[in-house]
Amino acid sequence: GQNIDQPTEMTATEGAIVQINCTYQTSGFNGLFWYQQHAGEAPTFLSYNVLDGLEEKGRFSSFLSRSKGYSYLLLKELQMKDSASYLCAVMDSNYQLIWGAGTKLIIKP
Amino acid sequence: GAVVSQHPSWVICKSGTSVKIECRSLDFQATTMFWYRQFPKQSLMLMATSNEGSKATYEQGVEKDKFLINHASLTLSTLTVTSAHPEDSSFYICSAKDVGGDNQPQHFGDGTRLSIL
Numbered sequence: 001g002q003n004i005d006q007p008t009e010m011t012a013t014e015g016a017i018v019q020i021n022c023t024y025q026t027s028g029f030n031g032l033f034w035y036q037q038h039a040g041e042a043p044t045f046l047s048y049n050v051l052d053g054l055e056e057k058g059r060f061s062s063f064l065s066r067s068k069g070y071s072y073l074l075l076k077e078l079q080m081k082d083s084a085s086y087l088c089a090v091m092d093s094n095y096q097l098i099w100g101a102g103t104k105l106i107i108k109p
Numbered sequence: 110g111a112v113v114s115q116h117p118s119w120v121i122c123k124s125g126t127s128v129k130i131e132c133r134s135l136d137f138q139a140t141t142m143f144w145y146r147q148f149p150k151q152s153l154m155l156m157a158t159s160n161e162g163s164k165a166t167y168e169q170g171v172e173k174d175k176f177l178i179n180h181a182s183l184t185l186s187t188l189t190v191t192s193a194h195p196e197d198s199s200f201y202i203c204s205a206k207d208v209g210g211d212n213q214p215q216h217f218g219d220g221t222r223l224s225i226l
Contacts, residue, residue: 031212042115042202042217043153050212087153095211101152 002026004100006088011106012078020073020086020103028093034062034073035087037102043087046073075105083107110136113205115218123226124195130188130221132203138183139205143215144176147200159186183208193225 003025012018024032031050035043049055049064049071061074073086088100112135120128132142142159157178158166165178177189186205190197200222204215 033214035217040200040222042220045111045214045216048212048214091212097155097215099153099155 002098006100006103009104014078014109016078017076022071022088024069024090026090026092026098030091032071033089036084038084078107080107111216112136113216113218115203119222121224125192128190128193132186132218134184134205137207140208141206142186143204144188145202195225198225
């Protein structure tokens with residue numbers, strides 16, 4: 001079966017760095033997406049990785065290792081507004097998105 | 110760019126009413142749109158994939174006669190919840206993918222919060 005695993009909840013301090021991990025097992029791979037979803041709102045697109053390595057976009061970076069079936073989202077200089085759920089999603093061989101359950105990130109002052 | 114508009118954002122209606130939700134891609138064309146449902150504190154659940162000019166593909170367990178999907182143009186898909194009941198109360202979110210390629214990200218509308226009394 002297809003499976004996406006990410007921690008249910010994480011807590012971090014304002015100004016710090018946090019890494020949210022995602023491991024996956026899917027039938028084929030056509031890229032991995034990270035989305036941010038604030039409570040009561042729809043998800044917003046953060047990043048897309050299809051090749052191994054690190055993609056940096058401002059305070060957010062996303063890493064992919066296809067051989068390990070592993071990705072992480074790195075958030076630097078955390079701000080209170082970063083409190084949200086972070087969803088990992090993998091596009092399989094049929095270009096269907098398989099969604100993780102999301103990681104709820106709590107930022108404390 | 111890549112703006113998806115979803116309307117209405119909030120609906121409260123009586124049991125037995127049919128509710129229509131619209132999803133529009135404003136600045137791009139979308140051959141494929143997706144309809145999701147999300148219950149409180151749960152993950153996104155894909156209900157169906159809407160393809161322009163053809164029938165929608167429903168996920169297992171989703172009643173196609175209850176959740177009618179129409180994708181009449183490259184910028185508009187609609188979801189109609191027919192004869193809605195309290196158990197249909199949920200957060201419904203649409204997303205659209207640019208025609209630029211299969212691996213394009215999905216861009217989400219703001220969602221519709223549906224409450225059936």
